[in-house]
Amino acid sequence: MDSSNSLIGELKLQVRKLEKSDKSKGFIELLQQLTVCDSISEKEFEERFQEINSYGNDHVVCVIEDDQSGKIIATGSVFIERKFIRNCGKVGHIEDVVVDSTARERQLGKKIIGFLTDHAHSMGCYKVILDCSIENKAFYEKCGFKQKEIQMVKYFS
Secondary structure, three states: OOHHHHHHHHHHHEEOOOOOOHHHHHHHHHHHOOOOOOOHHHHHHHHHHHHHHHEEEEEEEEEEEOOOOOOOEEEEEOOOOOOOOHHHHHHHHHEEEEEEOOOOOOHHHHHHEEEHHHHHOOOOOEEEEEOOOOOHHHHHHHOOOOOOOOOOOOOOO
């Protein structure tokens, strides 16, 4: 494939909201490249999908589907926290961003982050935040984020 056809192929890779059928397109397997994510049944997936959808625009999971293979090759999510501070402001929290290991270096992560930050901004958020590893710091800086404070965590299991 020459470079002009490659560019045309990249332009087709659009960010869209998660659909029920995406489980069969490797969505869970993609998440497994990010963190612990056990196999889940169709019923469990559908129940969680419906629950997330019930939050409307306050919780959005987005994906990029490779139109040639039919596989989900990138994903991320944002949820909107409603606050009392900042005149009852809102904050967007970006989570679970991952690009398939075979599809990296194609600007797909930037597309996902752009989609999620644009969504948070359109929802009236005064900021959008995320946690990341030291290894991913430079990537998020390229996306316009800056380091602030530190992260703390307490796991329950």
